[in-house]
Amino acid sequence: MRALRRFTVRAQLPERLAPLQTLATNLRWSWHPATRELFATLDPAAWERSGEDPVRLLGEIPTARLTELAEDTELVQTVAGLAADLERYLTEDRWYQGEEGLPAGIAYFSMEFGVSEVLPNYSGGLGVLAGDHLKAASDLGVPLIGVGLLYQSGYFRQSLSLDGWQLEHYPVLDPQGLPLQLLTGADGAPAIVEVAMPEGRTLAARVWQAAVGRVPLLLLDADIEANDADLRTVTDRLYGGDQDHRIKQEILIGVGGVRAVRAYCAATGHPEPEVFHTNEGHAGFLGLERIRELQSSKRLDFDQALSAVRSGTVFTTHTPVPAGIDRFPVDLVRRYLTDALLPGLPTDRLLAMGAEDDPAMFNMAHMGMRLAQRANGVSKLHGEVSRGMFGGLWRGFDADEVPIGSVTNGVHGHTWEAAEVSGLIGEPGASLDHVGDAELWGLRNALRARLVDEVRRRVRAAWLERGASTPELGWTDHVFDPDVLTVGFARRVPTYKRLTLMLRDPARLRDLLLDPHRPVQLIVAGKSHPADDGGKALIQQIVRFADDPAVRHRIVFLPDYDMSMARYLYWGCDVWLNNPLRPLEACGTSGMKSALNGGLNLSIRDGWWDELYDGGNGWAIPTADGIDDPHKRDDLEAQALYELLATQVAPAFYERDSGVPPKWTGLVRHTWETLRPQVQATRMVREYVENWYAPAAEAARTVTASDYAGAKEIASYREKLNTAWTKVQVTGVDASGLPDTPVVGAPMTVRAAVDLGGLSPEDVIVEAIVGRVDEADELDDTVRVAMKHVGATDGADRFEAVVPLPHAGLAGYTVRVLPQHPLLASPAELGKVVLA
Numbered sequence: 001m002r003a004l005r006r007f008t009v010r011a012q013l014p015e016r017l018a019p020l021q022t023l024a025t026n027l028r029w030s031w032h033p034a035t036r037e038l039f040a041t042l043d044p045a046a047w048e049r050s051g052e053d054p055v056r057l058l059g060e061i062p063t064a065r066l067t068e069l070a071e072d073t074e075l076v077q078t079v080a081g082l083a084a085d086l087e088r089y090l091t092e093d094r095w096y097q098g099e100e101g102l103p104a105g106i107a108y109f110s111m112e113f114g115v116s117e118v119l120p121n122y123s124g125g126l127g128v129l130a131g132d133h134l135k136a137a138s139d140l141g142v143p144l145i146g147v148g149l150l151y152q153s154g155y156f157r158q159s160l161s162l163d164g165w166q167l168e169h170y171p172v173l174d175p176q177g178l179p180l181q182l183l184t185g186a187d188g189a190p191a192i193v194e195v196a197m198p199e200g201r202t203l204a205a206r207v208w209q210a211a212v213g214r215v216p217l218l219l220l221d222a223d224i225e226a227n228d229a230d231l232r233t234v235t236d237r238l239y240g241g242d243q244d245h246r247i248k249q250e251i252l253i254g255v256g257g258v259r260a261v262r263a264y265c266a267a268t269g270h271p272e273p274e275v276f277h278t279n280e281g282h283a284g285f286l287g288l289e290r291i292r293e294l295q296s297s298k299r300l301d302f303d304q305a306l307s308a309v310r311s312g313t314v315f316t317t318h319t320p321v322p323a324g325i326d327r328f329p330v331d332l333v334r335r336y337l338t339d340a341l342l343p344g345l346p347t348d349r350l351l352a353m354g355a356e357d358d359p360a361m362f363n364m365a366h367m368g369m370r371l372a373q374r375a376n377g378v379s380k381l382h383g384e385v386s387r388g389m390f391g392g393l394w395r396g397f398d399a400d401e402v403p404i405g406s407v408t409n410g411v412h413g414h415t416w417e418a419a420e421v422s423g424l425i426g427e428p429g430a431s432l433d434h435v436g437d438a439e440l441w442g443l444r445n446a447l448r449a450r451l452v453d454e455v456r457r458r459v460r461a462a463w464l465e466r467g468a469s470t471p472e473l474g475w476t477d478h479v480f481d482p483d484v485l486t487v488g489f490a491r492r493v494p495t496y497k498r499l500t501l502m503l504r505d506p507a508r509l510r511d512l513l514l515d516p517h518r519p520v521q522l523i524v525a526g527k528s529h530p531a532d533d534g535g536k537a538l539i540q541q542i543v544r545f546a547d548d549p550a551v552r553h554r555i556v557f558l559p560d561y562d563m564s565m566a567r568y569l570y571w572g573c574d575v576w577l578n579n580p581l582r583p584l585e586a587c588g589t590s591g592m593k594s595a596l597n598g599g600l601n602l603s604i605r606d607g608w609w610d611e612l613y614d615g616g617n618g619w620a621i622p623t624a625d626g627i628d629d630p631h632k633r634d635d636l637e638a639q640a641l642y643e644l645l646a647t648q649v650a651p652a653f654y655e656r657d658s659g660v661p662p663k664w665t666g667l668v669r670h671t672w673e674t675l676r677p678q679v680q681a682t683r684m685v686r687e688y689v690e691n692w693y694a695p696a697a698e699a700a701r702t703v704t705a706s707d708y709a710g711a712k713e714i715a716s717y718r719e720k721l722n723t724a725w726t727k728v729q730v731t732g733v734d735a736s737g738l739p740d741t742p743v744v745g746a747p748m749t750v751r752a753a754v755d756l757g758g759l760s761p762e763d764v765i766v767e768a769i770v771g772r773v774d775e776a777d778e779l780d781d782t783v784r785v786a787m788k789h790v791g792a793t794d795g796a797d798r799f800e801a802v803v804p805l806p807h808a809g810l811a812g813y814t815v816r817v818l819p820q821h822p823l824l825a826s827p828a829e830l831g832k833v834v835l836a
């Protein structure tokens, strides 16, 4: 008989074991080896059956057994000790508490969070990054609140058909069986958040809390009886459904998310956030809700409220792939952004927030940029690419002036690094001088061997799922070899990641795998978006290649890539392969996780690898950036990849001295010493705190002080600019001050006459810009000097500056006018500039 519905009944623990409940529900266990160890020893078989999930484990252990365990004094002491350790972790002062002037609270919004495989609320890198952000914030003591949605089925689970086609399954999760707790109000009843839908309907959601160490993660869940049947499915799946479905989700996370944060702070006394961080565009409606709050409670008008909201908002963009940008038809947005949802907010102003080149589309990334005073990309290269990509929002400025910075992503060390690594070499930054090559190599061998066991287990399970029977599967016990150079390639399957680049020349790949002296074994994994048949076809190509009995012991495609599989790959792979189309990989984090474990990256110089590859920590696959023909480019880059594998990577791995490969261990040693500290998520979160959250909180305090005097001032300044700006004109420029014989360093006097269109000289900066010029008179390598106001004649204001000539050779200069106000984060912020 099949059950109609599933639900979970939580175990009743004997009193002496009661602290197990907290240890199981606070997700800190997922990165705390001693706590995992404790759960494993309670019942090793049940631990494995539960998929290493403490909440499920406690439900699986029979009551009689629990009673018995409660009599085990040593165990009871271990439980008490770990509970005390957790309590200390949750309450003691950490890095943040030793710093001054930081925000009292920060809300971090993301469409997905990958904290642990027991809470499968993520699809890939973006979610895992968000999870790592919360964990590192917890470790540092940052008072962050995570905000997202709880999906009934999370993302899909992947299996394969017999002919290698991706199949998707959506197992329904039972929140009661997850490490979650309902947020309740003062009356003890579940807190309910509501957002208005078209046609007078209401979408309601309850709020689940996950405890990520010290950081609460609030997850909104629409599957409640108060909702109409169709609205109950709003949070059914991550990235499923059509645009209409998506916008409902995004209104719930954005508008509803702010309301959930307010309910949470009211219920728990957590300080109200001073800074809101929008992790990618999906949750961008949060800014509109905050404008509504200020309009209604502080009696500000739209522009004043906008100024206040912008100052305390940070926006992070995560993709340079145009198809990856979230956009909606304007008509759809108009249908949803009603006065019932956001009372008092003018529709035309709301729609203008997402305006882009195509007047029919509403662009969530553009809204993110407009609602945040501070914006960043996720690696140095991605910052640069974003400044070009979003440059249209700052027309008239050179790309390097576009106010989008960068924070290079990091990964959570305790989550992704095998415990044996810190056991051998200590905390990140520690020197490896005390570790011998043989020991180091011994650890790498052990991690690889563990991976090989896991590969065999998974290959077998995958074939059983594809319909094979046990007697046919004897060969799976012998796939892979614990002594063979092991290369990993696992990631989502959008086109730009080029899953099948390695198959460009199948014969060449086969030769590498089957080389009698220096073989390579290759693990491939990744999910394709369910609607992307192109991606599924790529997976099928790999699977078909790997199914060939001649090579199947050296190459595998492992279905259902997720955090639980990823861990083994990062631990055990010798080489982490990444071959995106540069520069479309914004950062990439899997290679960082591999590096934590002494894996060497073999990658196109894109994302993080572009800035952290140093010649001694892996290999750079040369890119054919300038080649426009994509086939030609793939050919060239695939050839380079094969060449590197055959002539650099494999020889370094197989050349041995008393059983140890000296060249290889040198590379691993260098990776651990230099990369390991740099790829940490704590480094990333500290950067966010110091360079983004703190200035944003400071700006927010400044504009909100004295009844929002600053916000009002900025708003009226912007209004003044808007009326005057089209009249501002540089009416004359005079470089009579050019020295007779211009030599480098000689002073040049630049004078300009400017019609300020009614603005006063303090409202603007007039700049003289001197630099090299090319044939087309484009200025480059410029020096910018603010000009001094020297009076007004004939109705024009006069400005003057002395600029030392910066370069020899062909030079040029110009003059421009920019807004100037002490509350602007940069002169480019408002996207206004007048050039002579």
Ligand SMILES: *Cc1c(COP(=O)(O)O)cnc(C)c1O
Pocket: 123, 124, 125, 126, 128, 490, 491, 492, 561, 562, 563, 566, 587, 588, 589, 590, 591, 593
């Ligand atoms: C780290 C991680 C990713 C992201 O990897 P990329 O290098 O950014 O592609 C995706 N999925 C899982 C499960 C991860 O752990």
